Amino acid sequence: MTFLLEAKGMTKRFGGLVAVNNVSFGVGAKEILSVIGPNGAGKSTLFKLISSFLRPTAGEVLFRGERISDLAPHIAARKGVVRTFQETTVFRNMSVRDNVIIAHHLRSKASLLGYFFATRQAKEDEAAFGRSADEILGFLGLESIAGETARNLPHGHLRGLGIAIGLATDPAVLLLDEPFAGMNHDETMKAVAMVRKLRERGLTILLVEHDMQAVMKISDRIVVLNFGQKIAEGTPSEIQRNDKVIEAYLGIEDEAIGL
């Protein structure tokens, strides 16, 4: 099987601490792959490594067979690997629609000077961005809040806006950072349905998540991390039966209840 996005031997050390240790896995086209693990397992470090927001100590990330791990984030995004953030990271003083319009940056055909002189290409771009933003907001069911200033939005909508911003870049792979964190059951189910719809648009999705229930529902395959190492990989049903995974999660629970 050839992967669209592949992590090979990813390792990240912070001083003496090894946050991520020799982790390898791949994501196929139009697949939904989740990375899970107990708190402190190295999920968010791995997420930053894959999205080029951190440089690996060793190992590499390949996208369509090409190494992207030493690129600046904006170049990785240009190639088609785009991340979202946890909820409060939006352009807070812009309207929801302007947030999405600005995120069309990668689709610009006109140059910066072209925008300054308002060339025909620039005008066409801007009109196209506006239409596309409306389409994305409609797709995510956010059209009713298009005119709101982002800083006034409730939490649920902020998460949706984050995904809308990601979609606007027209990515091949969308990396979602804990998309279900802090949601109740109903909200989680809605969000799960939304992520499925993203795949139907042709996106490949890699998400990092803590919420086991949602992950089991949504994922094609799951990668489990513990203490920075990959301890299991497989379909949700395989993962549910995996002894190492049960041990890792039970171990944490035992600690949490003080055994």
Next chain:
Amino acid sequence: MEQVVANGLYLGAQYALVALGLTLIFGLMNVLNFAHGQMYVLGGFITYAVYGQLGLPFVVAVIASGITLAIIGGFMERFLFRTVIRRSHREESTMLLAAATAFFFDAVILLIFGEKQRGVPKIVKGVFNDFGIILPYDRILVGLLAGAIILGFILFMKYTKPGRAMRALAQDRMAAQLMGVEVNRYTMIGFALGAMLAGFVGGLLATITGINSGIGGPISIKAFMMIMIGGAGVVSGAIAGGFILGMMESVGLTVLRQYGDVTYLVIFAALMVFLSIRPNGLMGKPWG
């Protein structure tokens, strides 16, 4: 060599005290207090008035400087900064307020005390001369007093309730609020405390270098540099920054004496290079 180190330590203790007040205010409210140097000058003039003119004991004068500045600082936070922070769209707006306050203090100081350089009688006479070090006793005493105040401040921040509350505030305002810290109250106390430190060091140094209404701005800039070196908003950083700048000046003025202003040119250029490599100073947290 020993002489250079001794001078550096003495200067460093004063500088650290100035930087501590500035960094406390910055850490608590993200305000860069442009008026910090003016607060220092005000402290100096109060000591000049109480000790030099009224003839009361030096300790009383320094305490008077500290307390007056604490009251002024408290008022500044309560009636100026709090209002502007609440009503402004952008955090940086406090810089205009701080700069305006600095001008205001400059004007007040100039009107009340005039533009002459003022000095006060020495607190102790004599010069220490041993181990290759020549240092007047009053400098040693003032250096030790500054060290004692720094130590007192650290202990206060570590072991008292207001100290702990302020550290929590500086670390994460939101979390501190959720944990039941009275944010407004402790921000005001913090501002007052920062101003008080400026008042103390102004009072202490009035006996050594005298005091002059024009030095507020330059002192502020030096204090900014110290907290940049050490890392803004961090107590240990302010102390480190103060001593590093003190040492650098002491060394620089000895080595580069014949070149005059080149000392500062070298220090400034070094600071810019240093910050390009370490954007948050030695121990600072990222900001903005």
Next chain:
Amino acid sequence: MSISRRIIAVTAFLILVFAVIPILIAVSGRKDFYYTLSSVALLSMASAGVWLTFHIGRINIGQGAYALMGGYVSAILVMSYGVSFWWTLPLAGLFCALASILIGLPILRLRGVYFAMVTLVLTEVARLLALALPVTQGAKGITSIPVEVFGLTLVPDFTMMENPRIAFYYLSVALMTACFALMHRLVNSRIGHICMSLQQNEELASSIGINIAQIRVIAYAISSFLGGLAGAVFVAATQSVYPSSFTVADSINFMLNCFLGGLGYVFGPMLGTLVLYFGWNLLFETGRFQLLIYSALMIALMLVLPNGLLSLGTLRKER
């Protein structure tokens, strides 16, 4: 604003600065206003540059360094190389822009107060360099710079003082008008929105494919170009440049002009400069209370309008 209203506003502004003000000055006989208003125009250009760096989320207290640099570049080119004054203007601007790219690449990675402080230090570095370098002639500065305005070469000649003042007024105001027209276009184009995205969250901006390092440097270079250009014209108008021509105080004033006018408004720096400069000069009458009243008014203004003078309009709308 509709297009017709915009045309009316622009025409009114042009008539005001190019016709009404000169006529008023001629009628009242206050020829000194030519100099004052030229200064305001030039300083507001430098402030516009600072405003642009605010727009990408950086507090810039280093504009004085570029104004000084621009002034020296122009003066040296005229005095030592006999370059025409007109050519030195773009050359001074470009020199500053290039310098700012070299300086900006490392320091623009700094944020918040760190950037603010480094730029403040930069102003001081520029002054000390001007004192130390041989080409700038130290504390003596460069004086008696001959200027040609509108083709007329003028060596310092007091009998002709009126003429260059008027010429400099027109030159400064024309440059200011062009500067703010370009700024207005820049800020309202997509480039302005990109700058604003940097101001609000750089990480998010880079995640959507914006080359944040490039945009920061471009904005800073434009800012420094304006600073250098303003400095060059200023030096030509006063026919002299010293290390103290632009100091930390000027850098801080450029920043204050932006705050006072309003950081959210592209014309904020123009209004801010006008009010601060005239406010200060009007208070001259109050003698030794000048600074006290000035600073007290500034504090009061900050308490009433913390988002700048131009936020007065939106305040009304909200009510």
